[in-house]
Amino acid sequence: MAMNLKLMFIPALLLAVLWGFTLYRAQQHERRAEAAHPPEGRILQVNGSRVHAVVMGDGPDLVLIHGSSGNTRDMTFDFAGRLAQNYRVIVFDRPGLGYSDRLSPTGATIEQQATILSLAAAQLGADRPIVLGHSYGGAVALAWAVYQPDHISGLVVLSGATMPWKTGLSRYYRMLSHPVIGPLIIPVLTAFVRESRVEHEVAGVFTPQTAPVGYTGYIAPGLILRRKSLRANALQRANLLAEVTAMMPHYGAITVPTEVIHGTADEIVGAQIHAIPLSREIPEAQLTLLQGIGHMPHHSSADQVITRIDALAVRAGLRPAP
Numbered sequence: 001m002a003m004n005l006k007l008m009f010i011p012a013l014l015l016a017v018l019w020g021f022t023l024y025r026a027q028q029h030e031r032r033a034e035a036a037h038p039p040e041g042r043i044l045q046v047n048g049s050r051v052h053a054v055v056m057g058d059g060p061d062l063v064l065i066h067g068s069s070g071n072t073r074d075m076t077f078d079f080a081g082r083l084a085q086n087y088r089v090i091v092f093d094r095p096g097l098g099y100s101d102r103l104s105p106t107g108a109t110i111e112q113q114a115t116i117l118s119l120a121a122a123q124l125g126a127d128r129p130i131v132l133g134h135s136y137g138g139a140v141a142l143a144w145a146v147y148q149p150d151h152i153s154g155l156v157v158l159s160g161a162t163m164p165w166k167t168g169l170s171r172y173y174r175m176l177s178h179p180v181i182g183p184l185i186i187p188v189l190t191a192f193v194r195e196s197r198v199e200h201e202v203a204g205v206f207t208p209q210t211a212p213v214g215y216t217g218y219i220a221p222g223l224i225l226r227r228k229s230l231r232a233n234a235l236q237r238a239n240l241l242a243e244v245t246a247m248m249p250h251y252g253a254i255t256v257p258t259e260v261i262h263g264t265a266d267e268i269v270g271a272q273i274h275a276i277p278l279s280r281e282i283p284e285a286q287l288t289l290l291q292g293i294g295h296m297p298h299h300s301s302a303d304q305v306i307t308r309i310d311a312l313a314v315r316a317g318l319r320p321a322p
Helices: 002-036 072-076 079-083 110-123 136-147 171-177 181-192 195-206 227-253 275-281 302-315
Strands: 042-046 049-056 061-065 088-092 130-134 154-158 258-263 285-290
Touching: 002 181, 042 110, 049 072, 049 079, 049 110, 061 079, 061 110, 061 136, 072 079, 072 088, 079 088, 079 302, 088 110, 110 136, 110 227, 130 136, 130 302, 136 154, 136 227, 154 302, 171 181, 171 227, 181 227, 227 275, 258 275, 258 302, 275 285, 285 302
Parallel strands: 061 088, 061 130, 130 154, 154 258, 258 285
Antiparallel strands: 042 049, 049 088
């Protein structure tokens, strides 16, 4: 009997040591990432939660909302700085990502995210900004227009995931969002996945274009691989389809000028499924399809995207006609 207990104790002890080492290594990686890439902007307190905001430029207020797995750095790499020549640009970390707090242990809904970002924008003096959302952020921007209609003057949906789709959740997100499996796998990813893996994923997001030189290092892969960020992102992705499906019947009530911009070569969020049907649902929507462009038009076709933002600002009465 004693021998059996000993045989059981040794594997349990080894597992405990391995788990402790994994947690220690994950924590060290997170500390290094945060030391190397501190917040770019200021931390706001909004309803008891921290919201990270980067503010630059002068002019009409323009909010930029990043997509899945991202943070402010996707927008501030180049795009926000170019827009800041003519706008007061506000870039937010979405809840649970970057340096913004999580709002819910089950994943902040797009309505919750839109609400807290709207409050944060108002705290910065932007009560009715133009709101641009990319990819997942496009759904948050739409939620802002649907659920905060008095606090938006124009809407830009860029490569947005905005209409119901039929493909299921990927195995990766199923595992990371699982209530038991996720908390077991995520620390292992934080501890042992190399940042070069993020570079590979970034290359896929930009296909058929390539990421700008220096982009992958700038967006801070270590921040993306933190445990809280991986978990928050996975839960948000797992809930997105149901949330978009519930929001879709309200698109026809959006009255602000709207630009829907999408690349025809986007294989991550297809224009035929999302942008084209969405543009038919919103009365004030104008659709721009960027031929041969993939999922990252704000990097691959920034000039064309900025042209459409300028046109929207004119339509919204925030800039004079050229």
